[in-house]
Amino acid sequence: MRRPFSLFFFTFFLLLSIFIYNINHHKSKMVKSAVLGYPRIGVGRATKKAIESYWAGNSTAEELESVAKAVRKERWESIKNAGVDFIPSGEFTLYDHLLDHSYNFGVIPQRYVEQKLSGLDTYFAMGRGKQDRAKGIDVVASEMGKFFDSNYHIVKVDHSPDTEFKLLNNQWLNEYKEAKALGIETRPVLFGPITYLSLVRKARDAPADFEPIQLLDKLIPVYKEVLASLKEAGAEYVQLDEPILSLDKAESFGAEFKKVYEALAPVAPKITITSAYGRVGKSIDYLKELPIHALHLDLDREPKQLDSVLEAIKDTKIDIELGLISGRNIWKNDLNASKALAQKAIDVLGADRVVVSTSSSLLHTPISIKVEKKLTEQQLSWLSFAEEKCEEVAALAHALNGQETALFEQNTKDIAARREFERTSDSAVRDRVAGITEEMLSRKAPFPERRAAQKKHLNLPKFPTTTIGSFPQTKEIRQARAKFGKGELTAEQYEKAMEAEIQHAVDFQEKTGLDLFVHGEPERNDMVQYFGEQLTGFIFTQLGWVQSYGSRYVRPPIVVSDVSRPAPMTVRWSAYAQSLTKKPMKGMLTGPVTILNWSFPRADVSKEVQSKQLALALRDEVVDLANAGIKAIQVDEPAIREGLPLRKSDWDSYLKWAVDSFRLSTSGVENDIQVHSHFCYSDFGDIFPSIQALDADVISIEASKADLKLLDVFKSYGYSNEIGPGVYDIHSPRVPSEQEIKDRIAAMAKVLPADLMVVNPDCGLKTRGWKETEESLTNLVAAARWAREQYA
Numbered sequence: 001m002r003r004p005f006s007l008f009f010f011t012f013f014l015l016l017s018i019f020i021y022n023i024n025h026h027k028s029k030m031v032k033s034a035v036l037g038y039p040r041i042g043v044g045r046a047t048k049k050a051i052e053s054y055w056a057g058n059s060t061a062e063e064l065e066s067v068a069k070a071v072r073k074e075r076w077e078s079i080k081n082a083g084v085d086f087i088p089s090g091e092f093t094l095y096d097h098l099l100d101h102s103y104n105f106g107v108i109p110q111r112y113v114e115q116k117l118s119g120l121d122t123y124f125a126m127g128r129g130k131q132d133r134a135k136g137i138d139v140v141a142s143e144m145g146k147f148f149d150s151n152y153h154i155v156k157v158d159h160s161p162d163t164e165f166k167l168l169n170n171q172w173l174n175e176y177k178e179a180k181a182l183g184i185e186t187r188p189v190l191f192g193p194i195t196y197l198s199l200v201r202k203a204r205d206a207p208a209d210f211e212p213i214q215l216l217d218k219l220i221p222v223y224k225e226v227l228a229s230l231k232e233a234g235a236e237y238v239q240l241d242e243p244i245l246s247l248d249k250a251e252s253f254g255a256e257f258k259k260v261y262e263a264l265a266p267v268a269p270k271i272t273i274t275s276a277y278g279r280v281g282k283s284i285d286y287l288k289e290l291p292i293h294a295l296h297l298d299l300d301r302e303p304k305q306l307d308s309v310l311e312a313i314k315d316t317k318i319d320i321e322l323g324l325i326s327g328r329n330i331w332k333n334d335l336n337a338s339k340a341l342a343q344k345a346i347d348v349l350g351a352d353r354v355v356v357s358t359s360s361s362l363l364h365t366p367i368s369i370k371v372e373k374k375l376t377e378q379q380l381s382w383l384s385f386a387e388e389k390c391e392e393v394a395a396l397a398h399a400l401n402g403q404e405t406a407l408f409e410q411n412t413k414d415i416a417a418r419r420e421f422e423r424t425s426d427s428a429v430r431d432r433v434a435g436i437t438e439e440m441l442s443r444k445a446p447f448p449e450r451r452a453a454q455k456k457h458l459n460l461p462k463f464p465t466t467t468i469g470s471f472p473q474t475k476e477i478r479q480a481r482a483k484f485g486k487g488e489l490t491a492e493q494y495e496k497a498m499e500a501e502i503q504h505a506v507d508f509q510e511k512t513g514l515d516l517f518v519h520g521e522p523e524r525n526d527m528v529q530y531f532g533e534q535l536t537g538f539i540f541t542q543l544g545w546v547q548s549y550g551s552r553y554v555r556p557p558i559v560v561s562d563v564s565r566p567a568p569m570t571v572r573w574s575a576y577a578q579s580l581t582k583k584p585m586k587g588m589l590t591g592p593v594t595i596l597n598w599s600f601p602r603a604d605v606s607k608e609v610q611s612k613q614l615a616l617a618l619r620d621e622v623v624d625l626a627n628a629g630i631k632a633i634q635v636d637e638p639a640i641r642e643g644l645p646l647r648k649s650d651w652d653s654y655l656k657w658a659v660d661s662f663r664l665s666t667s668g669v670e671n672d673i674q675v676h677s678h679f680c681y682s683d684f685g686d687i688f689p690s691i692q693a694l695d696a697d698v699i700s701i702e703a704s705k706a707d708l709k710l711l712d713v714f715k716s717y718g719y720s721n722e723i724g725p726g727v728y729d730i731h732s733p734r735v736p737s738e739q740e741i742k743d744r745i746a747a748m749a750k751v752l753p754a755d756l757m758v759v760n761p762d763c764g765l766k767t768r769g770w771k772e773t774e775e776s777l778t779n780l781v782a783a784a785r786w787a788r789e790q791y792a
């Protein structure tokens, strides 16, 4: 009896252990999938509408919170239904996720505390300021800054040596639990402490030698508290975003990273550090020593870094998360190519140490292509927005685990079809780009000679006054455009309405006494879209909204093929405007680099080539404007600075093609045509030599906010052509007094030659009302007249 009994047990246990081994073995050999973050706007722009309604006083904080909660649920379910393993939580926000950290950590500068607002209103005041004269509330917003090289803006709250951190609101724990209650396990997302301190602002009154990173020791306990609470609540994983790793300066942060992660790892869930927006570079030398669970790489931008990172971590305990599905573009991923790259990582580390992921948060993409009704089947087959990207991540993981899904098969077909389409390029455009010569990049004569010719041609006084292009875009203009779009106005009626606006703008400038006129740009919905719609090679979404800042969203055009100009785009408007006056009329174009930087570029051709195609199209427009009797032509490049690569070693090649593109677009005309350009939105100090290299005859530059810094730049570099540093800030409805403008001119005249100075506001006036525009420009003209005498 004994024997068969023990044999029975022996067999039973043998089978059981084989079974268990298999389960474990199978499980541990699986590649997993992750998504780093998701758009906040909500289906049907629910979040945006709820926030704006709350601001307008039309709904309560509770109503806003209930919409936010519904949107969070919708996001989690959408990612989960796509089949993604690691679902982000805690990165949803009502304004900006960096601002969330400051607020949650109790970093609320005194000027907001003094207003005695509710928690939510304090938060919004920190993001956008608040003014309510009747209640005696008047507080300015925190500074906003661009988030790496994206068009998303973060809110940078002031930090000083006496800043203290105290966990005020554990958003991460709350949202983790909120998802869990819905049956969804998530991976909470926070900025890593080093990136947090690198992105926030140093208070203006802080000592010169203070940097927020010096607050690290004070900040670590708050992170410990949040992370321990997540672990306690059952979170197995946490995602700490350290995009600062994509910058050169992170290479010297080894000691800080070591200190932070050695302190956090023991109390935290398993930590994945993400490194979106660029390559980790030399920072890998210290990253590989950290006690973390995994390191994420942006392989969309920087696929080449994979090999060296694998080599560095293969003998450590660190897993790899491969950011293969782009969080920055809207193109369908080539899943076969991604699979091959991921296979490399699997070969080195084993499948159990590999996660496939997005290259960054998907916050830079619209929600879904499914709502686009005007794009063709073919166009839709090229594209992938957030929802589709989640499906791609999951399909990629499945494929690596040996199950090719229907989506993967369809992807193979769609990518092949897109490649086929890419081969059917416009050979005339390609040939023209290939035929660009050095000669085409330069005006016929150098600036002094051109200047003499332009003086005769334009006959402008000293300290000439001008504006940057747009005049107030009134409700009437927008309504006319909307009616025309719906077919309620005929083309002829619409043109008449625009001509009436132009007539009004010209009369206004005559009356105000400006010198160099503009037509006012009433016909433009947007300075990029307007041109995209008239060029070949662009498509437009109906609902492809992407967050710019707070509740502001933009719909970038998409470059899908070669770009050319079938017909003149602006000539009829500028020529009409010129026919109404004897004063010179300035033609107005958006530059090639800005059109490209504010669009989704195509992925199959370099940005350099796309920019040059645009430049050639604009070059023809510039020549046509000149032939139509327009003597001054402005080619705006406000976005040239923001396209600058994150790593300094990549700057030169970008600046070379950016400068060449501008020169290509403006050099087709005779010496007597005055070429203008305009820059705004950032600090141009570091690229000022490139601005000079554009060789525009006149530049206008946003100077009224960052004034002192810019004056220093002029002092150190000088400037050899004509220049109009903005004399007042158009971003505020405030009317500058004549004296203020005089003071500004005087300050600038100290560092710039008076006879090269132009007097203008710091950007276009489309967001302003007519009343304040009239008052402001009247003061500007008076101040310029004063300057003419003062510096005679």
Ligand code: MET
Residues within 6 Å of the ligand: 468, 469, 470, 527, 588, 636, 638, 678, 680, 763, 764, 765, 766
């Ligand atoms: C963001 S720069 C704007 C330039 C344009 N010409 C305008 O006046 O609106």
Ligand SMILES: [Zn+2]
Residues within 6 Å of the ligand: 468, 638, 678, 679, 680, 681, 762, 763, 764
């Ligand atoms: Zn501007």
